[in-house]
Amino acid sequence: MGDKLADSEIKKITKHAGRDCFTLGRHYWEVQVGEKDGWYLSVARSSVNRKGRIFFSTTQGYWALAMKKGQGCRVSTSPPLLLPIDPKPRRVGVFLDYEEGQLSFYDVRARTHIYTFKDALAEKIVPFFYLYCCDKASDTMVICPMNEKSPNKQS
Secondary structure, three states: OOOOOOOOOOOEEOOEOOOOEEEEEEEEEEOOOOOOOOEEEEEEEOOOOOOOOOOOHHHHHHEEEEEEEEOEEOOOOOOOOEOOOOOOOOOEEEEEEOOOOOOEEEOOOOOOOEEEEEOOOOOEEEEEEEEOOOOOOOOOOEEEOOOOOOOOOOO
């Protein structure tokens, strides 16, 4: 991923926008969401407002997969699209193909495709992660280091 994670480094986050912007190429990363039931995994236009209340929608510049307690899994289309996913993913793969305008999400453990957004990307894109109600240390998401044996590793 563009955050320049060393193979042994793990980042624990509650709300985080990636440091690097993507303007071309293919990129893949995985996020451990575990048993949490309140999170967003997304990419966003670099120009979006990332402070204060955030409205995750493609019309607002966010392409996101979300898990919300009591609402299940959904994507940030307009209107939001509920996805019939059972069981909920614990580790999510994210694949961005900038030139093709595609952002895909995968359930890594089940080895299944969850959803693909297709949109023209015309500006810098940053990874963006959001976790609801972080009131204890275990309430984190983990950006997982990619090992060399991963078949989906992209530069």
